[in-house]
Amino acid sequence: MRYLExxxxxxxxxxxxxxxxxxxxRDRPSQLDIWHYIQKQAAAVxxxxxxxxxxxxxxxxxxxxxxxxxxxxxxQLTQPAWESVTTLPYxxxxxxxxxxxxxxxxxxxCREFLMDNEAYSIGRLAACYRYGMHKVKENHFDVLYLPAPxxxxxxxxLREDEIPVKPPSEPYYSGPALYRDGENTHSGLRAL
Numbered sequence: 001m002r003y004l005e006x007x008x009x010x011x012x013x014x015x016x017x018x019x020x021x022x023x024x025x026r027d028r029p030s031q032l033d034i035w036h037y038i039q040k041q042a043a044a045v046x047x048x049x050x051x052x053x054x055x056x057x058x059x060x061x062x063x064x065x066x067x068x069x070x071x072x073x074x075x076q077l078t079q080p081a082w083e084s085v086t087t088l089p090y091x092x093x094x095x096x097x098x099x100x101x102x103x104x105x106x107x108x109x110c111r112e113f114l115m116d117n118e119a120y121s122i123g124r125l126a127a128c129y130r131y132g133m134h135k136v137k138e139n140h141f142d143v144l145y146l147p148a149p150x151x152x153x154x155x156x157x158l159r160e161d162e163i164p165v166k167p168p169s170e171p172y173y174s175g176p177a178l179y180r181d182g183e184n185t186h187s188g189l190r191a192l
Contacts, residue, residue: 032168034056034062035053038104041101047107050166054163055107055157056100060075064096072093073096074103075099075104086102107125110125110128119141123159124143127143153165
């Protein structure tokens, strides 16, 4: 009997993991959290982190709960794009860190595709991410033949203008140092 109970509990727990769930506000990252994570992930595959940040901003405005109906999360990955870079279930695309990691891996895959076709440019990389690698190839790697995006960030990325979105800077505090004393916060200046 214990084996049956264990089996049933395992099935229920496994179903929750496989189906995933989206809890509003759970582990909602700040823009700075996202920027730091993008820097780490982009460095691992030699991508410009500011470019990756701009793509994320264009795709979802950095909303980890963004859902277009066919794409999920900060990087707005579709199920085919997700499955081209991982064997994890697509339901995991709601985890903002995994979403960024897989988005970066998909960008690296797009870059490799462009390099293999001797067609790499930053604008074409953005186009491959936005429209799909094969759509870009069908149009002879000419982004002018692709539908013009309505998103200003993508317009600038496709034109290869400067990176159109600046990542957040580190918070800066120029006042006196603060310290906590029990329940009170004081400036670093003490009366003598």
